[in-house]
Amino acid sequence: MYITTNKALIAAALALACSGGAAAQTASSSPSTPAAEAHPKYGFGTNITDDDLKQFVSPLPDGRGLPSGSGTVMQGQKVYTQQCLACHGVNLEGGIGDRLVGGRGSLAKSSQGGAPVKTVESYWPYATTLFDYIKRAMPFTTPNSMSNDDVYAVTAYILSKANIIPDDATLNQQSLPKVVMPNHDGFKPANR
Amino acid sequence: MKNSADSAVLPSSKISPQRLQELEAGFLQAEQQDPSSPYYRGSNPVESPHGMPKRRRFMLGAMAVLGGAGAHRAAPAASPGSIERTVPPDATKVQGVGVAVDDGGYGRRSQFETEVRTRYATKTTESSWSFTPLQNSMGIITPSGLHYERHHGGIATIDPSSHHLYVHGMVKQAKKFSMADLKRYPMLSRLMFMECSGNGLTEWAKPTLKTVQGTHGLTSTSEWVGVPLSTILDEVGLRPGAKWLLAEGGDAAVMTRSIPIEKAMKDCLLAYGQNGEAIRPEQGYPLRLFVPGYEGNMSIKWLRRLEISDQPFMTREETSKYTDLMPDGTALQFSFLMEAKSVITYPSGEMLLQKPGFYEISGLAWSGRGAIKRVEVSVDGGKNWRDATLHGPVLPICHTRFTLPWEWDGKEAILQSRCTDETGYVQPTIKKLVDERGLSSVYHLNGIQSWKVAASGEVSNVHHY
Numbered sequence A: 001m002y003i004t005t006n007k008a009l010i011a012a013a014l015a016l017a018c019s020g021g022a023a024a025q026t027a028s029s030s031p032s033t034p035a036a037e038a039h040p041k042y043g044f045g046t047n048i049t050d051d052d053l054k055q056f057v058s059p060l061p062d063g064r065g066l067p068s069g070s071g072t073v074m075q076g077q078k079v080y081t082q083q084c085l086a087c088h089g090v091n092l093e094g095g096i097g098d099r100l101v102g103g104r105g106s107l108a109k110s111s112q113g114g115a116p117v118k119t120v121e122s123y124w125p126y127a128t129t130l131f132d133y134i135k136r137a138m139p140f141t142t143p144n145s146m147s148n149d150d151v152y153a154v155t156a157y158i159l160s161k162a163n164i165i166p167d168d169a170t171l172n173q174q175s176l177p178k179v180v181m182p183n184h185d186g187f188k189p190a191n192r
Numbered sequence B: 001m002k003n004s005a006d007s008a009v010l011p012s013s014k015i016s017p018q019r020l021q022e023l024e025a026g027f028l029q030a031e032q033q034d035p036s037s038p039y040y041r042g043s044n045p046v047e048s049p050h051g052m053p054k055r056r057r058f059m060l061g062a063m064a065v066l067g068g069a070g071a072h073r074a075a076p077a078a079s080p081g082s083i084e085r086t087v088p089p090d091a092t093k094v095q096g097v098g099v100a101v102d103d104g105g106y107g108r109r110s111q112f113e114t115e116v117r118t119r120y121a122t123k124t125t126e127s128s129w130s131f132t133p134l135q136n137s138m139g140i141i142t143p144s145g146l147h148y149e150r151h152h153g154g155i156a157t158i159d160p161s162s163h164h165l166y167v168h169g170m171v172k173q174a175k176k177f178s179m180a181d182l183k184r185y186p187m188l189s190r191l192m193f194m195e196c197s198g199n200g201l202t203e204w205a206k207p208t209l210k211t212v213q214g215t216h217g218l219t220s221t222s223e224w225v226g227v228p229l230s231t232i233l234d235e236v237g238l239r240p241g242a243k244w245l246l247a248e249g250g251d252a253a254v255m256t257r258s259i260p261i262e263k264a265m266k267d268c269l270l271a272y273g274q275n276g277e278a279i280r281p282e283q284g285y286p287l288r289l290f291v292p293g294y295e296g297n298m299s300i301k302w303l304r305r306l307e308i309s310d311q312p313f314m315t316r317e318e319t320s321k322y323t324d325l326m327p328d329g330t331a332l333q334f335s336f337l338m339e340a341k342s343v344i345t346y347p348s349g350e351m352l353l354q355k356p357g358f359y360e361i362s363g364l365a366w367s368g369r370g371a372i373k374r375v376e377v378s379v380d381g382g383k384n385w386r387d388a389t390l391h392g393p394v395l396p397i398c399h400t401r402f403t404l405p406w407e408w409d410g411k412e413a414i415l416q417s418r419c420t421d422e423t424g425y426v427q428p429t430i431k432k433l434v435d436e437r438g439l440s441s442v443y444h445l446n447g448i449q450s451w452k453v454a455a456s457g458e459v460s461n462v463h464h465y
Helices: A006-019 A073-083 A127-137 A148-161 B017-031 B179-184 B212-216 B229-236 B261-267 B316-321 B430-437
Strands: A070-072 A170-172 A187-189 B128-131 B149-151 B164-169 B175-178 B188-195 B219-228 B244-249 B256-260 B269-274 B288-290 B303-309 B331-333 B341-346 B357-366 B372-378 B389-391 B400-408 B413-421 B450-453 B459-462
Touching: A070 A073, A070 A148, A073 A148, A127 A148, A127 B316, A148 A170, B164 B229, B175 B179, B175 B229, B179 B219, B179 B269, B188 B269, B212 B341, B219 B229, B219 B357, B229 B261, B229 B269, B244 B261, B256 B261, B256 B316, B341 B372, B341 B413, B357 B372, B357 B413, B372 B389, B372 B400
Parallel strands: A187 B331, B164 B303
Antiparallel strands: A070 A170, B128 B149, B164 B175, B188 B219, B219 B269, B244 B256, B244 B303, B269 B288, B341 B357, B357 B400, B372 B413, B389 B400, B413 B450, B450 B459
């Protein structure tokens, strides 16, 4: 028996008694949690406020959750040179890190049989994802170390080198979610 | 198969299949001289004065790393997880090792057991993965120290006394929970497999890696213990319209995936226990999400935050990485489910059957949809199938051990296994998957594996339809 709380044992016993059927342990298709009814509130844990959450960033594609700040392509070039170039290459062609630009039109299987080139430019469907990922996980050797301004700036630089936004663009909370990525419509749910 | 091998795309590393094969060959060369290895070739075993085969001393680094170039010591040492003890000529004539004399109170495996996880040769060790040695597996549970790994920013080291899980977003009361808080909730325990969606990624176009560890080693089973996620979501109270949940890790990758609320409420677990003890650092100590039956990367390790939303966050891992590119250039997204799959672990690639006679074919089957109902085995490349014995416990979303007795007549044979789960889903051929999805997609290969047994007794990885 995998359920060990008294409450759940009673519930399982009742279920057995009522249905004569499937308990949680063996070959039921869904090892769902013990009680179908709402759990009681136990009152454990500590209430938190927005202040407690300021340390976290997780934007949605529509821009909700993006922090304040801004950056230009030109600023981003400096950030890229200092923080990104060593792994992603002088022309964003990749190295230890992924290739970031190019590859448009390469995703579909062609008669030439070339391998698809999946980059920010050719594959990523949302610009907010780029900000999010750089903010949380880059640069690889000193992750989560860049200011929001620097992340907006280097996001702008990459998107400009990918010919998605102009060289004089500025990205911020308002403008970043408006960027339409080339492969925006390239995804569909797998339904499995 | 007519597909060009060159069209196989190996992610992350851009490493060539040839390089992987070279590294695996190095691993096998050492194994073939080890009498305790399933790959032992039996050639000129050196007899010790007391009639026991002299065990090859474990070479750190030579075996443990499929692709770790030169970074390891090459000095002989105890095999990982063991204590090297003197072997007496007759263990009945001397006292053994006293209780807690040399193990610090934490037991180890025998010094004669050498199987280890092997690492895939990605460019960095921090963003990399390692394979469970399925060729040595017994029963259904994977020892915690051999559970496969996939890290995106290395193994985080976290003090549980200062770790919190933040839960916020579309909730009635945002909260944070210490580990002590979480352990006060009623627990749930289940034996469940976890599989990386990249398991088998080298095997789409043609057989590439030679051993079952390389072709199938990104699946493992543990007993997972923790709090049902639904308990915590009920504690904070979901607001109307809540549809997705972002799970975020506290590692250097701050790994994130969006999980449908329906799944979160159904059977997800906030796991702090694995196989009777705290989960291992490689598995997300002190807390990981466990998403039963779904691709392993969704089971976020070092879990620090859950944010409830009305839509998916479209993180890097669920857009640019763990998506399945189709031949028409579109990609399938949120391909969560690990569909039914099985593999023969004995005999398997690179083993040697010394002579004709009785062999017990043995393997594992599993399905993200539920319990395994049936495993069939063919020894003639799929012409004839026989039902294998399923060894209990047969549990939903869990490795299931199967066996079939086999009298090998010394002629060439093709061994295959095909499983069916309780929903009636039947494991497909690799060809069927390639026909449906093409070769641009590297994830979710659950096709039937073929092992060729040559008349010489040598077993090799082949594609056979």
